[in-house]
Amino acid sequence: MTLGEAKERVSVPALWERYGFNGNPSKSCKSPFREDTNPSFSVFENGRRWKDHGTGDGGDAITFIEKAEGPPPPPSISDHFRPLDVRNVAYSYIL
Numbered sequence: 468m469t470l471g472e473a474k475e476r477v478s479v480p481a482l483w484e485r486y487g488f489n490g491n492p493s494k495s496c497k498s499p500f501r502e503d504t505n506p507s508f509s510v511f512e513n514g515r516r517w518k519d520h521g522t523g524d525g526g527d528a529i530t531f532i533e534k535a536e537g538p539p540p541p542p543s544i545s546d547h548f549r550p551l552d553v554r555n556v557a558y559s560y561i562l
Contacts, residue, residue, distance in 0.1 A: 477528040478514035486535050500534055
């Protein structure tokens with residue numbers, strides 16, 4: 468499945484339910500990502516797009532997942548060496 472196909476198949480309301488957010492996703496609802504006293508969140512285009520009018524954030528199913536899960540962890544030092552295929556590196560500056 469391509470990324471484009473995934474975006475077409477997965478809806479924001481389905482993800483909302485998967486993450487267990489309170490409320491019902493609709494054209495006017497409370498944000499699942501923050502305290503929201505007045506409805507300022509919208510789900511539109513047949514559930515394929517979303518917009519948080521309080522923060523300006525918005526997007527599709529992919530950006531909804533990114534927002535729900537938070538930022539990815541920073542890469543570790545080994546992640547930087549992996550593409551270089553470096554093994555058993557001796558750190559001479561430690562010696």
